[in-house]
Amino acid sequence: GQQLNQSPQSMFIQEGEDVSMNCTSSSIFNTWLWYKQEPGEGPVLLIALYKAGELTSNGRLTAQFGITRKDSFLNISASIPSDVGIYFCAGQIIQGAQKLVFGQGTRLTINP
Amino acid sequence: NAGVTQTPKFRILKIGQSMTLQCTQDMNHNYMYWYRQDPGMGLKLIYYSVGAGITDKGEVPNGYNVSRSTTEDFPLRLELAAPSQTSVYFCASSPPGRSQGLETQYFGPGTRLLVL
Numbered sequence: 001g002q003q004l005n006q007s008p009q010s011m012f013i014q015e016g017e018d019v020s021m022n023c024t025s026s027s028i029f030n031t032w033l034w035y036k037q038e039p040g041e042g043p044v045l046l047i048a049l050y051k052a053g054e055l056t057s058n059g060r061l062t063a064q065f066g067i068t069r070k071d072s073f074l075n076i077s078a079s080i081p082s083d084v085g086i087y088f089c090a091g092q093i094i095q096g097a098q099k100l101v102f103g104q105g106t107r108l109t110i111n112p
Numbered sequence: 113n114a115g116v117t118q119t120p121k122f123r124i125l126k127i128g129q130s131m132t133l134q135c136t137q138d139m140n141h142n143y144m145y146w147y148r149q150d151p152g153m154g155l156k157l158i159y160y161s162v163g164a165g166i167t168d169k170g171e172v173p174n175g176y177n178v179s180r181s182t183t184e185d186f187p188l189r190l191e192l193a194a195p196s197q198t199s200v201y202f203c204a205s206s207p208p209g210r211s212q213g214l215e216t217q218y219f220g221p222g223t224r225l226l227v228l
Contacts, residue, residue, distance in 0.1 A: 040222070042219030042221050043155070099157060100155075
């Protein structure tokens with residue numbers, strides 16, 4: 001099946017630092033989504049991207065839909081302790097089929 | 113709205129036992145999904161439904177069954193539990209997609225299953 005390669009797998013940073021993570025695929029996606037998951041909870045949607053080249057922000061978070069439609073990145077600026085969690089990218093290949101493919105996740109740890 | 117609710121939160125099964133994981137949403141969403149998440153991995157789609165009476169297989173359907181008799185409920189059935197089914201199971205729902213692509217999926221809190 002389709003696979004998303006998400007990197008890095010984990011990050012250990014100091015509070016206040018900026019964070020960058022990305023996802024790549026051999027397949028073209030119509031939609032890219034970024035989710036955050038906290039311990040014991042389900043994933044929560046952070047940003048949705050629908051067009052190639054689209055750059056979208058949500059507070060300190062910024063994500064982009066790659067021009068080739070095969071990649072996406074998520075940046076977090078000025079990290080704070082509540083940013084800790086696992087971040088997942090997800091993509092949809094077949095428009096209208098409503099099925100997502102998830103990356104393996106990036107675990108973010110922040111030292112205060 | 114309560115959103116997507118799942119029961120139980122945690123369950124231990126013996127090999128060969130059966131159980132049903134419950135999922136209910138009160139947002140009148142057409143689409144519902146079941147995912148499993150193994151340690152250190154992303155979510156994999158087990159089954160999904162585009163509306164009452166309609167279900168279809170996802171990426172990893174073997175060993176599971178689903179039904180969708182109402183818009184609100186989408187139970188997941190394990191008939192003969194195996195250790196390989198130890199995982200965290202997430203239910204999600206979404207309204208019909210917009211013309212440009214996927215609509216947001218809302219996730220429940222998950223059910224942690226341990227098969228011994």
